[in-house]
Amino acid sequence: DVVMTQSPLALPVTLGQPASLSCRSSQSLLSSDGNTYLHWFQQRPGQPPRRLISRVSNRDSGVPDRFSGTGSGTDFTLKISSVEAEDAATYYCMQGRHWPYTFGQGTKVEIK
Amino acid sequence: EVQLVESGGGLVQPGGSLRLSCAASGFTFSDSWMFWVRQAPGKGLEWVAFIKYDGGDKNYVDSVKGRFTISRDNTKNSLYLQMNSLRIEDTAIYYCVGGQGAVWGQGTTVTVSS
Numbered sequence: 259d260v261v262m263t264q265s266p267l268a269l270p271v272t273l274g275q276p277a278s279l280s281c282r283s284s285q286s287l288l289s290s291d292g293n294t295y296l297h298w299f300q301q302r303p304g305q306p307p308r309r310l311i312s313r314v315s316n317r318d319s320g321v322p323d324r325f326s327g328t329g330s331g332t333d334f335t336l337k338i339s340s341v342e343a344e345d346a347a348t349y350y351c352m353q354g355r356h357w358p359y360t361f362g363q364g365t366k367v368e369i370k
Numbered sequence: 371e372v373q374l375v376e377s378g379g380g381l382v383q384p385g386g387s388l389r390l391s392c393a394a395s396g397f398t399f400s401d402s403w404m405f406w407v408r409q410a411p412g413k414g415l416e417w418v419a420f421i422k423y424d425g426g427d428k429n430y431v432d433s434v435k436g437r438f439t440i441s442r443d444n445t446k447n448s449l450y451l452q453m454n455s456l457r458i459e460d461t462a463i464y465y466c467v468g469g470q471g472a473v474w475g476q477g478t479t480v481t482v483s484s
Contacts, residue, residue: 295470297470297471299415299471306465306474306475306476306477307415307465307471307474308474309471309472312470312471312472318472350414350415352415352470352471354470354471357417357420357429358416358417358429358430358431358432359405359417359470360417361414361415361416361417362414363414364414
């Protein structure tokens with residue numbers, strides 16, 4: 259199975275400051291159709307995950323533009339340009355290239 | 371409004387069975403690949419099974435192969451997960467998911483315990 263490794267596992271951030279979350283995959287996520295199937299999710303306590311970013315860099319509908327995704331191949335980053343209180347959550351990267359799809363272990367963003 | 375609503379969870383003894391259901395609305399269910407994803411208490415997320423939009427392709431994570439069966443009824447906009455020979459480690463919230471995580475239900479809780 260493809261192993262997704264996220265870092266850091268916990269990230270304390272000051273309101274208004276940027277945050278950068280890293281995700282690495284054990285195999286390339288680039289498909290023959292030209293898409294890279296790496297997605298980012300946000301999960302708040304007691305709620306299901308919500309997809310923020312699909313295929314590396316495409317924000318889902320309603321996602322604030324302070325969230326952005328970059329990367330290629332096996333190395334990916336989610337950035338929050340200016341953290342707000344509502345961004346306190348656990349963030350997961352996920353690969354949808356190889357079955358079984360797999361998630362990273364999550365990065366918990368905490369507000370200082 | 372796009373919506374997925376799961377049902378069928380509960381408490382079951384090891385070795386028992388449950389059938390989860392998921393009712394879809396607000397999107398073209400018959401065009402959508404569908405998945406079940408689970409989350410054990412305090413743990414991360416695990417993709418359990420998928421089914422192609424027409425039911426013609428299915429697959430499972432190794433830990434449930436031979437015990438779980440995914441199915442769908444496009445005439446009823448519904449997805450199912452038949453879970454047999456349940457184990458304690460199957461205890462989790464089970465989410466119905468559309469596409470590669472585009473749409474999620476609120477989840478239904480399965481507890482396997484004696």
